[in-house]
Amino acid sequence: MMNKYVLIALSVFLLAFLVFLAKQRQDILLNSKIHPRKKMNTLSEHQQRKVFDSVKTTLAAMTDSGGRDTERDLFGNQGGYRTKLSKNNTTMLCPDCGGIVKKEAYMGGSVYFCDSCQEK
């Protein structure tokens, strides 16, 4: 039987993982060509597969490059993954299609997306 400390530790880990995923979601969604305001329950099976594949390939690319270029590791080294969508490149065009990168308020934070190639 799990004691309450194991459950608390697992909960903290899950929360940290969700925060981690939330920070990577913009590139994950851009790579799967899904708009961040698209409701999960309206995704087709094909779109769900694209998001799932993008989670794996985008996180692997970030990990292989030592993290995102917007963050530093414990030793102060900047990550080598060139973030496609973040607050640092709102004035840039979409690296995939050349469309305009937009920023909108979302759940107390900001979300960045390409209005041209991400399906609503």
Ligand SMILES: [Zn+2]
């Ligand atoms: Zn685009």
